[in-house]
Amino acid sequence: xxxGRPRDTAIEGRLLAAAAEELRHGxxxxxxxxxxADRAGVAKTTLYRRWASKAELVVALITTMRExxxxxxxxxxxxxxxxxxxxxxxxxxxxxxxxxxxxxxAAARDPRVGESVRALWSERHRAVTAVVAKAQQxxxxxxxxxxxxxxxxxxxxxxxxxxxxxxxxxxxxxxxxVVSVLGPEESP
Amino acid sequence: xxxGRPRDTAIEGRLLAAAAEELRHGxxxxxxxxxxADRAGVAKTTLYRRWASKAELVVALITTMRExxxxxxxxxxxxxxxxxxxxxxxxxxxxxxxxxxxxxxAAARDPRVGESVRALWSERHRAVTAVVAKAQQxxxxxxxxxxxxxxxxxxxxxxxxxxxxxxxxxxxxxxxxVVSVLGPEESP
DNA sequence: GCAATTACGATACTGCGGTAGCGTAAATAA
DNA sequence: TTATTTACGCTACCGCAGTATCGTAATTGC
Numbered sequence: 165x166x167x168g169r170p171r172d173t174a175i176e177g178r179l180l181a182a183a184a185e186e187l188r189h190g191x192x193x194x195x196x197x198x199x200x201a202d203r204a205g206v207a208k209t210t211l212y213r214r215w216a217s218k219a220e221l222v223v224a225l226i227t228t229m230r231e232x233x234x235x236x237x238x239x240x241x242x243x244x245x246x247x248x249x250x251x252x253x254x255x256x257x258x259x260x261x262x263x264x265x266x267x268x269x270a271a272a273r274d275p276r277v278g279e280s281v282r283a284l285w286s287e288r289h290r291a292v293t294a295v296v297a298k299a300q301q302x303x304x305x306x307x308x309x310x311x312x313x314x315x316x317x318x319x320x321x322x323x324x325x326x327x328x329x330x331x332x333x334x335x336x337x338x339x340x341x342v343v344s345v346l347g348p349e350e351s352p
Numbered sequence: 353x354x355x356g357r358p359r360d361t362a363i364e365g366r367l368l369a370a371a372a373e374e375l376r377h378g379x380x381x382x383x384x385x386x387x388x389a390d391r392a393g394v395a396k397t398t399l400y401r402r403w404a405s406k407a408e409l410v411v412a413l414i415t416t417m418r419e420x421x422x423x424x425x426x427x428x429x430x431x432x433x434x435x436x437x438x439x440x441x442x443x444x445x446x447x448x449x450x451x452x453x454x455x456x457x458a459a460a461r462d463p464r465v466g467e468s469v470r471a472l473w474s475e476r477h478r479a480v481t482a483v484v485a486k487a488q489q490x491x492x493x494x495x496x497x498x499x500x501x502x503x504x505x506x507x508x509x510x511x512x513x514x515x516x517x518x519x520x521x522x523x524x525x526x527x528x529x530v531v532s533v534l535g536p537e538e539s540p
Numbered sequence: 541g542c543a544a545t546t547a548c549g550a551t552a553c554t555g556c557g558g559t560a561g562c563g564t565a566a567a568t569a570a
Numbered sequence: 571t572t573a574t575t576t577a578c579g580c581t582a583c584c585g586c587a588g589t590a591t592c593g594t595a596a597t598t599g600c
Contacts, residue, residue, distance in 0.1 A: 358546080397589090
């Protein structure tokens with residue numbers, strides 16, 4: 165079928181494993197393409213035949229590394245939102261700040277990378293959107309504002325703290341964000 | 353007083369001017385330290401005697417470039433907030449995205465740079481905080497949430513859109529953020 | 541005048557991301 | 571078998587940020 169010499173299918177895995185090791189030890193900056201190729205026992209050009217840039221390699225790596233945590237909505241939108249936002253906050257807090265920042269920078273530089281990075285981050289965004297829309301339908305949230313804006317006000321502050329102000333992302337903070345959007349809990 | 357050969361005071365200005373030119377044309381990435389030094393007619397080592405890294409040079413440059421737009425509060429917190437958030441949105445929208453992202457990345461990598469970048473961005477943050485606190489005192493905003501959180505929900509989504517989702521920063525969006533936090537305007 | 545001190549220019553260097561060119565290996569199509 | 575096509579390793583190279591070294595210029599203290 166395909167004409168030429170086939171790709172060695174084992175190489176990609178070895179490269180990703182080597183890149184993961186490098187990323188663990190030195191972060192995005194400390195990850196050296198030469199060392200990744202060396203560690204995988206492969207020429208640098210072979211790596212670049214699979215990913216066009218260091219950023220694409222790292223995005224691919226993170227995409228394969230991250231385990232899908234499926235979110236099962238309950239019938240309590242407030243609890244769902246709190247859980248979701250807290251999870252996102254915990255995920256961001258456990259990631260090195262510079263990695264998130266470097267991914268954002270790489271995304272801003274290269275539109276192709278931007279697509280991949282956005283795909284990486286959009287999943288959680290969409291989950292929050294779904295719950296917010298549900299909460300509005302249930303009347304838990306005032307619906308004078310579009311759901312997309314509320315989502316930005318729930319998730320945006322997390323990235324803002326991480327990338328801009330440098331303040332910590334605590335679970336309390338995540339809860340406070342939800343309370344601010346939904347209003348204080350009504351006493352039953 | 354000072355013992356050795358004095359610094360040539362004209363050099364710093366020439367370097368900053370050269371860096372500004374470079375930054376205009378090629379952005380953060382396109383700014384080459386070698387070219388900046390060349391353009392200023394100065395050795396590269398002389399540049400590094402003034403700023404420890406490219407990031408510090410760029411932060412210093414932006415700090416000197418930005419004109420202070422003084423904010424004079426009125427007695428209408430809603431109008432003040434709308435004006436402030438819209439101004440921040442316009443400022444971010446008119447800045448190349450990659451520059452903001454690269455500054456955030458540089459800030460995440462180097463704590464010294466982080467301080468400078470945060471100082472650069474914190475001014476507007478504090479202005480918003482002041483107006484939000486005032487609005488809470490005036491009873492325009494519910495005070496079940498700390499002002500700092502509301503500020504994050506007003507400003508954070510701007511950076512979030514710029515750096516993460518890539519969605520546009522329109523004046524309408526800024527207004528919607530304020531409406532979402534303050535609630536719909538009461539008919540008089 | 542003279543020593544000490546600091547700034548400057550110049551050169552060379554390192555490791556980096558990324559590219560180009562070439563010889564060779566492995567597959568298919570004829 | 572042979573031509574074609576693609577993958578791979580290798581080497582060399584580019585421009586980049588940043589560092590080290592050294593000779594020299596300019597200033598202060600003595």
